[in-house]
Amino acid sequence: MAKQKKTAITPTRDENYPEWYQQVVRAAELAENSDVRGCMVIKPWGYALWENIQRGLDKMFKETGHVNAYFPLFIPKSYLEKEAEHVEGFAKECAVVTHHRLELGEDGKLHPAGELEEPLIVRPTSETIIGATFAKWVQSYRDLPLLINQWANVVRWEMRTRLFLRTAEFLWQEGHTAHETEAEAWEETRKMLEVYKTFAEDYMAMPVLTGEKTAGERFPGAVSTLCIEAMMQDRKALQAGTSHFLGQNFAKASGIQYAAREGDKEFAWTTSWGVSTRLIGGMIMTHGDDDGMVMPPRLAPSHVVLLPIIRQEEDREAILAYCNEIAAKLRTQRFHEREVEVVIDARDINAGEKGWGWVKKGIPVRAEVGPRDMANHSVFMARRDTGEKKGIDKDEFVATIAQTLEDIQQGMLQKARDYRAAYTREFDSYDEFVAFFTPENKERPEAHGGFAMSHWCDGSACEDKISDDLSVTIRTVPFDRAESGAGQCVCCGKPSSGRVVFAKSY
Numbered sequence: 001m002a003k004q005k006k007t008a009i010t011p012t013r014d015e016n017y018p019e020w021y022q023q024v025v026r027a028a029e030l031a032e033n034s035d036v037r038g039c040m041v042i043k044p045w046g047y048a049l050w051e052n053i054q055r056g057l058d059k060m061f062k063e064t065g066h067v068n069a070y071f072p073l074f075i076p077k078s079y080l081e082k083e084a085e086h087v088e089g090f091a092k093e094c095a096v097v098t099h100h101r102l103e104l105g106e107d108g109k110l111h112p113a114g115e116l117e118e119p120l121i122v123r124p125t126s127e128t129i130i131g132a133t134f135a136k137w138v139q140s141y142r143d144l145p146l147l148i149n150q151w152a153n154v155v156r157w158e159m160r161t162r163l164f165l166r167t168a169e170f171l172w173q174e175g176h177t178a179h180e181t182e183a184e185a186w187e188e189t190r191k192m193l194e195v196y197k198t199f200a201e202d203y204m205a206m207p208v209l210t211g212e213k214t215a216g217e218r219f220p221g222a223v224s225t226l227c228i229e230a231m232m233q234d235r236k237a238l239q240a241g242t243s244h245f246l247g248q249n250f251a252k253a254s255g256i257q258y259a260a261r262e263g264d265k266e267f268a269w270t271t272s273w274g275v276s277t278r279l280i281g282g283m284i285m286t287h288g289d290d291d292g293m294v295m296p297p298r299l300a301p302s303h304v305v306l307l308p309i310i311r312q313e314e315d316r317e318a319i320l321a322y323c324n325e326i327a328a329k330l331r332t333q334r335f336h337e338r339e340v341e342v343v344i345d346a347r348d349i350n351a352g353e354k355g356w357g358w359v360k361k362g363i364p365v366r367a368e369v370g371p372r373d374m375a376n377h378s379v380f381m382a383r384r385d386t387g388e389k390k391g392i393d394k395d396e397f398v399a400t401i402a403q404t405l406e407d408i409q410q411g412m413l414q415k416a417r418d419y420r421a422a423y424t425r426e427f428d429s430y431d432e433f434v435a436f437f438t439p440e441n442k443e444r445p446e447a448h449g450g451f452a453m454s455h456w457c458d459g460s461a462c463e464d465k466i467s468d469d470l471s472v473t474i475r476t477v478p479f480d481r482a483e484s485g486a487g488q489c490v491c492c493g494k495p496s497s498g499r500v501v502f503a504k505s506y
């Protein structure tokens with residue numbers, strides 16, 4: 001029997017993917033469950049990752065003409081009621097504030113008191129409260145377009161939660177824009193989807209498919225929802241970002257009206273778009289391996305960790321000085337949009353344990369520095385993505401660090417692209433389609449299937465049947481659907497104008 005390879009994370013991805021995910025989040029010190037059910041504590045290493053996500057996206061939002069603002073956490077119930085489909089979509093997961101103070105009872109406990117005349121909803125999303133504000137800001141066509149983004153937290157009362165992927169409270173950004181014409185609003189909707197795609201691929205090294213959601217998967221109240229979808233390593237799809245064309249639905253509900261160029265009162269055309277801390281879950285499941293997290297260098301909280309190996313106390317001072325010298329030189333180097341960020345981990349703990357800690361956290365480059373390395377003017381470096389290890393001259397290490405990080409970044413993107421390609425298949429027979437989505441080993445259903453590119457008649461009956469039978473949904477209708485050619489619906493055989501993407505999903 002082959003000797004089992006020891007991994008830092010148990011179980012492995014193959015053994016139990018959902019549990020592997022939880023263990024990576026824990027071992028990489030990204031987040032943990034809190035005492036409040038469904039709410040997470042984001043730990044410093046995870047929050048630094050979020051800050052880098054914010055920085056990258058915020059720059060792109062500003063380059064496309066948007067500005068940041070902040071709107072209230074609470075939404076009057078009557079606001080949410082204004083858009084019928086919106087209400088229906090969110091009603092089941094709203095946290096509601098009904099009282100405004102507490103009173104100490106005779107039982108020694110605190111009791112809610114001061115009932116509010118109108119309950120307040122903790123925002124699940126802000127279309128209605130921002131719409132009410134836009135209605136005040138917009139008078140004339142000269143006030144348009146309004147291009148606003150908000151960084152905030154939102155609450156959706158989820159019963160089954162998973163760190164980063166689905167939590168009751170999560171962090172996100174929500175863009176809200178109002179335009180004079182339908183065409184401009186559509187252009188904005190598509191432009192922001194393109195921003196998300198660029199961010200996912202260039203920063204996160206996570207390839208995504210773009211397209212439109214079917215009516216059944218649309219944002220409540222939207223005319224159209226565009227999305228980016230990525231394949232995780234259990235071959236399920238993750239919806240990583242959405243951009244909604246809201247038509248005039250929310251403008252009518254909130255009264256966003258402007259005096260048109262011709263003088264008539266017209267309703268504005270609005271959009272909204274968002275991504276959340278779910279992106280972190282996406283990165284873990286795209287790049288993580290059986291040893292833990294693998295950080296894409298462009299978003300990694302730190303790029304390099306220097307690990308002084310101090311075997312004899314008398315070496316300590318010299319080795320630390322040597323590490324400081326290398327760190328200072330590394331920090332003068334630029335990689336992508338930042339300076340190279342370096343940690344020197346001089347904690348007095350077992351060297352093996354220390355090294356594994358950084359492997360699990362996914363830092364792109366580790367470099368051990370012991371007395372022999374110092375004597376040779378070198379370091380012993382290891383790449384997290386490939387596991388490659390080598391001794392390297394310290395000046396060369398510094399001079400090539402930006403290129404090394406870029407190689408890691410591009411290698412990770414390519415690996416993820418190859419993975420997706422390997423598990424994307426076209427199916428024209430329903431039997432084969434069903435077999436693709438039916439795990440061979442029912443005891444261990446992890447990691448099977450993938451993206452099925454199949455024809456669809458555009459009928460909700462087929463969509464529902466596939467969803468009921470297989471828990472498979474249409475993740476996206478590609479913009480270039482027609483390029484795959486016409487055919488027959490994989491489910492009912494009726495005509496189809498092109499293939500769509502079917503998958504199980506998060």
Ligand SMILES: [Zn+2]
Nearest residue numbers: 457462489492
């Ligand atoms: Zn059909």
